[in-house]
Amino acid sequence: MNQIQSLLNDCLIRTKHVEHAAIIKLKDNSVWESTVGFNLQPQNALILSSAFFKNLLQVRREGLYFQEKQYKCVRADAYSIYLKNENRGLIAVKTDSYILVATYSEGMYPSVCVEAIEKLGRTISEIKKTESSNNLNLIKLMKTGLLENHGWKFVLKHIQASNTISIILQYSKSIVKALKEKDNPQHVNPTSAA
Numbered sequence: 001m002n003q004i005q006s007l008l009n010d011c012l013i014r015t016k017h018v019e020h021a022a023i024i025k026l027k028d029n030s031v032w033e034s035t036v037g038f039n040l041q042p043q044n045a046l047i048l049s050s051a052f053f054k055n056l057l058q059v060r061r062e063g064l065y066f067q068e069k070q071y072k073c074v075r076a077d078a079y080s081i082y083l084k085n086e087n088r089g090l091i092a093v094k095t096d097s098y099i100l101v102a103t104y105s106e107g108m109y110p111s112v113c114v115e116a117i118e119k120l121g122r123t124i125s126e127i128k129k130t131e132s133s134n135n136l137n138l139i140k141l142m143k144t145g146l147l148e149n150h151g152w153k154f155v156l157k158h159i160q161a162s163n164t165i166s167i168i169l170q171y172s173k174s175i176v177k178a179l180k181e182k183d184n185p186q187h188v189n190p191t192s193a194a
Contacts, residue, residue, distance in 0.1 A: 004033035005034075005035060005036070008022070008023070008033065008035050011119075012113075015116045016108070017108040017110075017116070018104060018108070018112075018113050018116055018117070019103045019108065020034065020035050020037060020038030020102070020103045021038065021100070021101060022035070022040045022101045023098050023099070024040075024048060024099040024100075024101065026049065026094075026096075026097055027097070029046050029049045032098070038103070040067075040101065041067075044066060044067055045099075047064065047065075048081075048092050051064055051076075051081055051092070052081070052099065056081075059073050059081060060073050060076045061073075064081070066083070069085045070085065071083035071084060071085045072085065074089075078094070079121075080121075082114065084110075087106035087107075088103065088104065088105050088106065089113070090102070091103075091104075091114055091117050091118075093117050093120075094121075095125045096125060098124065100117050100124075101117075102116070
């Protein structure tokens with residue numbers, strides 16, 4: 001599993017309310033990556049891109065034919081499209097560089113799917129807005145190994161100041177692990193024990 005698939009799995013699939021996910025690059029409307037079992041064809045990537053840039057009103061009125069199913073539009077604006085087909089659904093979120101796609105199926109909560117993909121979209125958008133000079137400092141720190149000694153707050157602070165998604169991907173697992181350790185400490189400080 002590559003880093004992008006890991007990001008999709010960590011942020012979306014692990015919620016248990018996203019069945020499949022993918023990232024489409026807006027630059028060339030190509031599928032950058034998708035989760036295992038989600039075969040997003042190039043023509044479907046183009047359909048979603050066109051939905052945002054050319055056919056938004058039509059999508060609102062008529063829905064969208066996607067992967068051999070007709071979906072009814074629940075919501076469509078410049079940044080997100082929510083579609084439903086019986087007990088299944090498709091959520092697409094547009095950032096400056098990508099379209100994030102998530103599906104849910106029967107038994108999954110659409111609201112959790114929406115929240116997860118919208119949050120990932122906002123995170124990617126915020127990161128892309130910052131200056132690239134911060135990347136050089138973070139890359140230097142990564143090479144020294146000092147990040148491990150400074151804890152998760154330090155890593156998050158610099159990742160939020162970064163505009164490279166690869167840095168998020170590289171540290172997503174260690175951040176999740178650090179956050180879990182923070183919430184569930186393995187040891188007790190002897191001076192704080194009563």
